[in-house]
Amino acid sequence: MSTSNHNNLNSRPVGFFDSGVGGLSVYARFKKVLPAEDCLYFGDLANMPYGNKTKDELIGFARKILDFYKGKKVKAVVIACNTSSAQAYESVKDDYEFKIYPIIQSCAKVIASLNYEKIGVFATEATVKSGVYTRELQKYNPAVSVNEISCPNWVPIVENNRYTEKLAMEDVKNQVDKMLEFSPDRVILGCTHYPYLMSLLKEFAPEELFIDPAEIFVDYIKSDLDKNGLLNPGGGSEEFFVSANPESFKAHAKIFYQIKNLPVCV
Numbered sequence: 483m484s485t486s487n488h489n490n491l492n493s494r495p496v497g498f499f500d501s502g503v504g505g506l507s508v509y510a511r512f513k514k515v516l517p518a519e520d521c522l523y524f525g526d527l528a529n530m531p532y533g534n535k536t537k538d539e540l541i542g543f544a545r546k547i548l549d550f551y552k553g554k555k556v557k558a559v560v561i562a563c564n565t566s567s568a569q570a571y572e573s574v575k576d577d578y579e580f581k582i583y584p585i586i587q588s589c590a591k592v593i594a595s596l597n598y599e600k601i602g603v604f605a606t607e608a609t610v611k612s613g614v615y616t617r618e619l620q621k622y623n624p625a626v627s628v629n630e631i632s633c634p635n636w637v638p639i640v641e642n643n644r645y646t647e648k649l650a651m652e653d654v655k656n657q658v659d660k661m662l663e664f665s666p667d668r669v670i671l672g673c674t675h676y677p678y679l680m681s682l683l684k685e686f687a688p689e690e691l692f693i694d695p696a697e698i699f700v701d702y703i704k705s706d707l708d709k710n711g712l713l714n715p716g717g718g719s720e721e722f723f724v725s726a727n728p729e730s731f732k733a734h735a736k737i738f739y740q741i742k743n744l745p746v747c748v
């Protein structure tokens with residue numbers, strides 16, 4: 483994207499998307515760090531969960547949302563979804579004039595620079611299948627060994643608020659135990675829903691073991707917008723959109739971020 487006409491561009495909104503409410507973990511952090519940005523958030527509830535979808539399906543979902551944001555004249559889109567970053571980003575990244583920030587690729591360089599020897603990743607099946615976390619981390623630190631484990635039950639546990647159920651606790655314990663066999667220095671929570679499982683995760687491993695990429699991601703976006711003269715000098719509005727079930731989105735969003743009105747179904 484050319485930055486020569488940034489004076490027109492910087493007051494445009496930033497679009498976010500995820501399969502549902504999970505991306506609000508990134509969005510909430512972004513609003514805290516950059517409160518003057520006008521923001522749009524799209525939850526693709528008609529197609530959630532993304533974690534068990536094929537690459538072609540995920541590319542199709544991403545294109546539809548990016549086309550929607552093109553119509554909204556955004557200056558940037560944040561792919562606040564690991565699964566979409568893993569499976570769709572490469573195929574769509576050159577097809578739009580605005581900036582596109584994918585969570586995995588944006589964070590990998592920073593995490594790799596911390597020079598850990600062994601990094602674990604908990605993520606959805608589609609993200610693990612892509613191998614993108616391993617590839618991106620090893621691109622910047624070829625010596626790092628990476629162990630990716632998929633946790634297909636974790637998104638439903640968070641979405642349905644099942645934190646205290648015995649089965650949920652057992653599932654989290656089993657996955658953490660499996661990961662600890664690898665003796666990781668750090669474990670990336672590679673799905674935007676997973677930071678909301680911290681109350682359970684820390685029962686079975688020290689909290690400091692886990693990396694929530696949202697913080698690194700938002701710092702990265704902030705410095706890149708700044709570098710390109712794209713920070714908004716004064717805005718702060720927000721608008722939410724979904725592809726289905728606005729009531730369900732609003733109800734589930736509560737754990738992540740308090741939204742005032744029902745999202746618009748498009």
Ligand code: DGL
Nearest residue numbers: 501531532533564565674
């Ligand atoms: N929030 C998405 C991610 O970060 C996955 C949730 C889903 O499976 O829809 O990967």
